[in-house]
Amino acid sequence: MRKKLIAGNWKMNLNVSDTKVMLNELVKKDLNGEVEALICPPFTSLDAAGEILKGTDIKLGAQNVSEYEDGARTGEISTNMLKDLEVSYVIIGHSERRTYYGEDDEVVNAKIKRALSQGLKVILCVGEDEVQRSENKHEEIVEDQLKKGLADISENIENIVVAYEPIWAIGTGNTCSSEDAESMCKFIRKSISTIFNEEYSQSMRILYGGSVKPSNVKELMGNENIDGALVGGASLKADDFQSLVNFGE
Numbered sequence: 001m002r003k004k005l006i007a008g009n010w011k012m013n014l015n016v017s018d019t020k021v022m023l024n025e026l027v028k029k030d031l032n033g034e035v036e037a038l039i040c041p042p043f044t045s046l047d048a049a050g051e052i053l054k055g056t057d058i059k060l061g062a063q064n065v066s067e068y069e070d071g072a073r074t075g076e077i078s079t080n081m082l083k084d085l086e087v088s089y090v091i092i093g094h095s096e097r098r099t100y101y102g103e104d105d106e107v108v109n110a111k112i113k114r115a116l117s118q119g120l121k122v123i124l125c126v127g128e129d130e131v132q133r134s135e136n137k138h139e140e141i142v143e144d145q146l147k148k149g150l151a152d153i154s155e156n157i158e159n160i161v162v163a164y165e166p167i168w169a170i171g172t173g174n175t176c177s178s179e180d181a182e183s184m185c186k187f188i189r190k191s192i193s194t195i196f197n198e199e200y201s202q203s204m205r206i207l208y209g210g211s212v213k214p215s216n217v218k219e220l221m222g223n224e225n226i227d228g229a230l231v232g233g234a235s236l237k238a239d240d241f242q243s244l245v246n247f248g249e
């Protein structure tokens with residue numbers, strides 16, 4: 001049985017004071033214990049967030065990590081630094097990193113290898129853009145991202161989560177239909193069985209991301225192959241995040 005995961009990706013939002021206000025409110029709320037809740041704040045808020053989440057069931061994640069060990073890499077953050085702050089998950093290959101910072105599949109693969117080797121859990125993001133979808137190339141694009149991103153990985157594969165995020169649905173309010181999201185998550189599970197094996201593909205969690213909100217989370221989570229959500233905008237407020245974890249209740 002795959003435990004559902006609701007992950008909040010705050011992106012470049014909420015400074016340290018805002019983080020404290022949001023999380024102090026969130027930790028007082030009743031959250032569905034059957035669902036794993038994860039908050040991924042900006043690097044600058046990880047320490048403060050970790051202090052507040054300590055002793056709760058809400059996990060802490062980062063939005064990016066370097067593929068290199070500690071050393072002369074100005075502006076980068078290492079796995080060692082994340083682990084020091086009790087971070088357990090890291091998002092890798094988000095479309096905003098791929099598009100705005102030129103992260104290609106090779107870099108994504110190196111980051112995943114580094115994170116897994118250090119015992120971090122990875123949320124690998126894949127997804128097609130609007131043109132690729134209109135040309136009916138979405139499966140081909142996603143399969144290619146999975147094959148390249150997960151190439152030559154055999155260590156700690158149970159720590160990989162995949163998030164299907166169609167770029168045209170991110171931050172636009174255009175949610176992918178529940179049927180299309182399920183169809184792509186099912187396709188991803190099939191691809192994973194080819195890359196690794198059938199047994200592992202059945203145990204791996206696959207999330208949907210792109211304009212998930214309290215009003216549509218229940219329908220999306222009712223699908224057989226959708227094991228959670230990676231949520232941007234709707235994860236920034238404690239009430240909304242509670243509602244996401246409680247599937248709209």
Ligand SMILES: O=C[C@H](O)COP(=O)(O)O
Nearest residue numbers: 009170171210211232233
């Ligand atoms: O990582 C989260 C996704 O990019 C979705 O963002 P969104 O919920 O604001 O559409």
